[in-house]
Amino acid sequence: MEVTLLGTGDTTGTPTVGCDCDTCREARDRGVERSRFSVHVRNEETDECLLIDASPDFRSQFLDNDVSLPDEVLITHIHFDHLDGLGNAYRLFDSLPVHATGETDPKTDESVADTIRDKFDYLDQITVHDREPLVSFSACGFDVTFVPVEHPPLVCYGVVVENDGSKLALTGDTGYSIPDASRDALSGADLFLADAIVPASLCEYHPAGGRHHTDDGVPRTFGYKHMTREGALSLADELDAEVTRLVHVSHFYSEEEAFEEPLAVDGERYRI
Numbered sequence: 001m002e003v004t005l006l007g008t009g010d011t012t013g014t015p016t017v018g019c020d021c022d023t024c025r026e027a028r029d030r031g032v033e034r035s036r037f038s039v040h041v042r043n044e045e046t047d048e049c050l051l052i053d054a055s056p057d058f059r060s061q062f063l064d065n066d067v068s069l070p071d072e073v074l075i076t077h078i079h080f081d082h083l084d085g086l087g088n089a090y091r092l093f094d095s096l097p098v099h100a101t102g103e104t105d106p107k108t109d110e111s112v113a114d115t116i117r118d119k120f121d122y123l124d125q126i127t128v129h130d131r132e133p134l135v136s137f138s139a140c141g142f143d144v145t146f147v148p149v150e151h152p153p154l155v156c157y158g159v160v161v162e163n164d165g166s167k168l169a170l171t172g173d174t175g176y177s178i179p180d181a182s183r184d185a186l187s188g189a190d191l192f193l194a195d196a197i198v199p200a201s202l203c204e205y206h207p208a209g210g211r212h213h214t215d216d217g218v219p220r221t222f223g224y225k226h227m228t229r230e231g232a233l234s235l236a237d238e239l240d241a242e243v244t245r246l247v248h249v250s251h252f253y254s255e256e257e258a259f260e261e262p263l264a265v266d267g268e269r270y271r272i
């Protein structure tokens with residue numbers, strides 16, 4: 001499979017609109033961007049393409065990268081930066097299957113699949129398929145599995161995509177404390193994409209501080225719904241990932257740290 005990182009930023013992206021911080025300025029100088037989260041996966045055997053999350057930056061992501069429009073879409077959760085790009089289906093597609101979980105979110109009293117159906121009920125092109133967490137299904141010739149992660153107050157899922165012994169795993173938006181069954185499913189990936197919104201040093205600025213500290217006192221969760229860089233790297237290590245890229249990266253990293261390895265930028269492409 002061929003994996004293209006279309007969007008590697010958090011919900012404001014980098015550069016952030018109206019921001020003149022050193023990191024946003026450095027991004028402009030380097031000509032790099034971190035738009036809102038989305039991953040494109042092409043099945044090289046069938047030439048079908050799967051899109052993981054529909055970024056509000058959908059249009060520029062498909063204009064800027066040499067990738068085909070998706071045949072099917074997965075949605076990890078209902079936050080704006082992962083879902084709202086689905087409106088781009090209008091007039092671009094005759095039909096577009098969308099996969100999302102069918103378990104009821106206690107917060108919204110409906111499933112991710114139901115929320116998508118309600119929100120985009122004006123788009124006849126979209127058909128939403130309910131999927132069960134930890135049960136794999138077929139999409140674009142891949143075996144695909146949603147795995148529950150920790151992103152309170154909403155339900156949210158990581159994703160595993162497999163074919164012919166190749167494995168892509170991504171955490172979705174999550175804190176470090178991922179359930180054991182999900183950790184098992186995410187382990188041993190050829191390419192692992194992990195939410196790493198800020199360095200652990202910034203937890204002191206979050207009203208909820210940091211959680212899930214290492215033995216050395218380093219917080220692996222920023223607040224309660226995203227991992228720190230250190231948390232993402234320790235998870236990657238525990239899950240024995242072959243290659244790790246850190247995604248959902250904010251502009252709050254200092255300009256010295258923001259473009260260091262293994263923090264991803266838009267447009268990176270991997271063949272696994």
Ligand SMILES: [Zn+2]
Nearest residue numbers: 019021024251
């Ligand atoms: Zn900035």
Ligand SMILES: [Zn+2]
Nearest residue numbers: 077079151173
């Ligand atoms: Zn989110």
Ligand SMILES: [Zn+2]
Nearest residue numbers: 011079081173
């Ligand atoms: Zn997000």
